[in-house]
Amino acid sequence: CQTGEVAADPQLYDQSYLSPVTIGNSELMLDFDTGSADLWCFSTESPAVQSAGHGLYNPSTGTELDGAFWDITYGDQSAASGNVFADKVVVGGVTATKQAIEAATSVSYEFTEDVASDGLLGLAFSSINTILPQPQTTFFDTVRNTLAKAVFTVDLKKGAAGSYTFGYIDSSKYSGAITYVPVNTANGFWQFTADGYSGGGNNASTGRGGVAIADTGTSLLYLPASVAKGYYSGVQGASFDFRQGGYTLPCSATPPDFNVAIGGKTFTVPGSYINYAPLRAGSSTCFGGIQADSGIGFSIFGDVFLKAVYAIFDDSGSSPKLGFAAQ
Numbered sequence: 001c002q003t004g005e006v007a008a009d010p011q012l013y014d015q016s017y018l019s020p021v022t023i024g025n026s027e028l029m030l031d032f033d034t035g036s037a038d039l040w041c042f043s044t045e046s047p048a049v050q051s052a053g054h055g056l057y058n059p060s061t062g063t064e065l066d067g068a069f070w071d072i073t074y075g076d077q078s079a080a081s082g083n084v085f086a087d088k089v090v091v092g093g094v095t096a097t098k099q100a101i102e103a104a105t106s107v108s109y110e111f112t113e114d115v116a117s118d119g120l121l122g123l124a125f126s127s128i129n130t131i132l133p134q135p136q137t138t139f140f141d142t143v144r145n146t147l148a149k150a151v152f153t154v155d156l157k158k159g160a161a162g163s164y165t166f167g168y169i170d171s172s173k174y175s176g177a178i179t180y181v182p183v184n185t186a187n188g189f190w191q192f193t194a195d196g197y198s199g200g201g202n203n204a205s206t207g208r209g210g211v212a213i214a215d216t217g218t219s220l221l222y223l224p225a226s227v228a229k230g231y232y233s234g235v236q237g238a239s240f241d242f243r244q245g246g247y248t249l250p251c252s253a254t255p256p257d258f259n260v261a262i263g264g265k266t267f268t269v270p271g272s273y274i275n276y277a278p279l280r281a282g283s284s285t286c287f288g289g290i291q292a293d294s295g296i297g298f299s300i301f302g303d304v305f306l307k308a309v310y311a312i313f314d315d316s317g318s319s320p321k322l323g324f325a326a327q
């Protein structure tokens with residue numbers, strides 16, 4: 001019965017969080033991503049111009065999955081593709097003896113320029129793994145039956161190291177009760193329904209909830225356009241900036257707290273989390289941590305929300321469920 005814990009180290013402005021993973025005989029820093037289901041990394045097969053500065057997986061320790069290839073494009077149009085090997089993966093002491101490793105032979109510039117990250121470790125459902133002709137399992141699915149309990153937990157923090165645990169819930173990481181909600185796996189995400197929102201100007205149109213996913217791989221909190229608009233209507237100097245493609249606000253502003261009702265419980269995102277980051281180094285205008293989910297089709301509870309709670313991704317019962325608790 002395996003259990004394990006691994007640190008989640010924040011990158012600049014908490015844009016992403018990286019965790020150490022041993023693959024074959026290399027240790028790489030991967031971005032654990034509950035919004036996708038591919039474990040991919042830069043490799044000795046990646047073009048040097050794309051992989052400069054990154055840790056590389058050397059497939060010589062693995063076994064090639066003949067004829068298997070992968071190709072992923074994320075909603076922000078970043079992308080990566082390559083071939084597949086089976087190798088040993090260890091995360092915080094939890095070992096998968098034969099895990100599908102997606103070695104990159106091509107990556108887009110977003111990943112090339114993010115030199116701290118050596119790849120992603122997907123924790124969404126294996127149904128959206130992109131390997132063809134036969135999709136493979138995520139790390140969590142591969143080790144699930146060997147875990148003390150088929151769960152993993154997410155404890156991200158603002159500007160500080162958090163952690164992921166596998167196989168157990170750490171009662172020292174939260175206060176009060178855990179509120180569980182059912183998960184709809186139809187789209188391969190940890191998808192749930194939020195009851196409603198409040199906080200900010202005109203109280204962010206409370207009442208109207210909606211479909212949302214819990215996504216550690218997305219930095220911000222994407223909400224229905226009416227909720228985002230309502231929230232910023234109460235923030236002096238905030239506006240929707242078409243050129244930036246989102247809401248901006250003065251970096252000097254302290255925006256109001258934002259409340260989310262889930263499973264009948266209210267969780268609060270401190271206003272300081274919503275003054276996200278300067279548009280560019282030295283700018284006095286900041287990008288908002290809440291943005292509109294227009295065109296996405298559902299809301300995304302990314303890191304801006306997840307670092308305000310302790311989140312339990314539970315696949316131990318007859319159907320998956322999500323738990324949230326105050327930190």
Ligand SMILES: CCNC(=O)c1c(-c2ccccc2)csc1NC(=O)CNCCc1c[nH]c2ccccc12
Pocket residue numbers: 016031033034035036074075076077078110111114215217218219295296300
């Ligand atoms: C902004 C990243 N998020 C998305 O594109 C996304 C969308 C999505 C769909 C349409 C438009 C905008 C977003 C739906 S679920 C979802 N979530 C994911 O795709 C989770 N994986 C993100 C991995 C990822 C994409 N670009 C990066 C840059 C740095 C580190 C990680 C990443």
